[in-house]
Amino acid sequence: MMNSKHSSGGSKSQKQDQLKLxxxxxxxxxxxxxxxxxxxxxxxxxxxxxAYNLTAIRDPFDMINLHLLDSLAISAELQGDRFxxxxxxxxxPGIPLAIINQNKNFTLLDSNGKKTRxxxxxxxxxxxxxxxxxxxxxxxxxxxxxxxxxxxxxxxSLGDMVKNCQHLLNQNGxxxxxxxxxxxxxxxxxxxxxxxxxxxxxxxxxxxxxxxLIKIVKT
Numbered sequence: 001m002m003n004s005k006h007s008s009g010g011s012k013s014q015k016q017d018q019l020k021l022x023x024x025x026x027x028x029x030x031x032x033x034x035x036x037x038x039x040x041x042x043x044x045x046x047x048x049x050x051a052y053n054l055t056a057i058r059d060p061f062d063m064i065n066l067h068l069l070d071s072l073a074i075s076a077e078l079q080g081d082r083f084x085x086x087x088x089x090x091x092x093p094g095i096p097l098a099i100i101n102q103n104k105n106f107t108l109l110d111s112n113g114k115k116t117r118x119x120x121x122x123x124x125x126x127x128x129x130x131x132x133x134x135x136x137x138x139x140x141x142x143x144x145x146x147x148x149x150x151x152x153x154x155x156x157s158l159g160d161m162v163k164n165c166q167h168l169l170n171q172n173g174x175x176x177x178x179x180x181x182x183x184x185x186x187x188x189x190x191x192x193x194x195x196x197x198x199x200x201x202x203x204x205x206x207x208x209x210x211x212x213l214i215k216i217v218k219t
Contacts, residue, residue, distance in 0.1 A: 010061060015039055018061060022069040022205040027076075030100055037099045037126050038068055044122050045090055052114045054090040065206035070178075071096040071153070073202045074213050077176060080148025084109055084168055086138050087155035091119050091131075093178065094151065098131045109134045109141060138164050146170040153178040158186040162194050162216060175216040178202075182212055195219050 019038060023030055030038075045067070046060055057063050071093030078097065081104055085094030088108040098106040108119050108131055119133035134141060150165045150173070158177055165175070174197070187196060198215035 025205040048118050068096050070204045073204045082147045083149045084147045085151045093153050106131045111137045150175045159189040177214045179212045181210050
C-alpha cells in the first residue's frame with residue numbers, strides 16, 4: 001500500500017521509495033538530482049509548514065501522494081515554454097513541474113506574502129532558475145510577456161479563472177485546471193468565447209477520490 005502510515009517523519013529512504021514508485025506509475029523518468037530536489041522541496045514544506053501553515057496536510061507520506069504526485073500527474077499535458085501557476089500557494093503544481101521540466105519556465109503567483117517568501121527560499125535552496133515568484137493578486141499582475149498556459153489547482157471556479165486570468169495568456173494560450181470531482185455547473189458557466197478542449201480523468205498513485213484535468217481554449 002502506497003499510502004500506509006509510517007511512524008512520525010519516516011526515513012528519507014522510505015520517502016524516496018514511495019516517490020520513485022509513484023513516478024514509475026505515472027511513467028515519468030527523473031534523474032537522481034530531480035528526485036533529490038523533489039524530496040528537498042518536501043522537507044522544506046514540512047519545516048515551513050510548522051510555522052506558516054502552508055498546507056493542511058501534515059504527514060510527509062500523504063504530501064508525496066497528494067502534493068508531489070498529484071502535481072506531476074499533469075506533466076505530459078504541458079505544451080509550450082512559459083507557464084503561470086495562479087494561486088500557487090506553497091508552489092503547487094508549479095514547483096514539482098518546474099523540477100522535472102527544467103527546459104520550461106514557471107511563474108508562481110500568489111497574493112499571500114508568507115507563501116511567496118517560502119517560494120523564494122525554495123527557489124534559492126533548490127537552485128531552480130526556471131521559476132520566479134510574484135506576490136500579487138492575479139487581477140493586478142500585468143506581465144511584460146504573456147504566457148502559453150495558465151495553470152490552476154483548486155484556485156477558483158472555472159468561470160472566474162477564465163475571466164480573471166485571460167489577460168495573462170498569449171494569442172494561442174490555454175488554461176489547464178486541476179479539479180477533484182467533475183464541476184458540471186462550472187463547465188456550463190464558462191464564457192461563450194471559451195470551450196473545453198480536453199477533459200481527462202487523472203489517476204494519481206496513492207490518492208483515492210476523483211481527479212480531473214480540464215483544458216480550456218479560446219474559440
